[in-house]
Amino acid sequence: MxxxxxxxxxxxxxxxxxxxxHELTHPVLRCPVCGQVYIPEDLVRGKMHEIESMLEEK
Ligand SMILES: [Zn+2]
Structure with missing residues (x-):
């Protein structure tokens, strides 16, 4: 990329x-010059779903 x-x-x-x-750390592609981050939409959806299921379990 x-x-x-x-x-x-x-x-x-x-x-x-x-x-x-919630805070979570995940490796994403970032431009070292302008700092623009490229996050695939699938990843965002997956992470949100992960957190939502964590919350529901409580
Ligand atoms: Zn850039």
Whole structure:
């Protein structure tokens, strides 16, 4: 993957997400120059679902 703006290769970095007051870390592709993060929609959906099921179990 290449950043369309900066024309540099994206690097995978652990990134902290916050959702419903929960913090989770997941590696995502990020542009080292402009900091733009590329998160596949599937990942977002999967993570949200993960947290929602965690909440429901309580
Ligand atoms: Zn960039």
């Amino acid at each position: 290449i950043c369309g703006k900066c024309n540099v290769e994206l690097k995978e970095e652990p990134t902290v997400f916050q959702y419903l007051g």
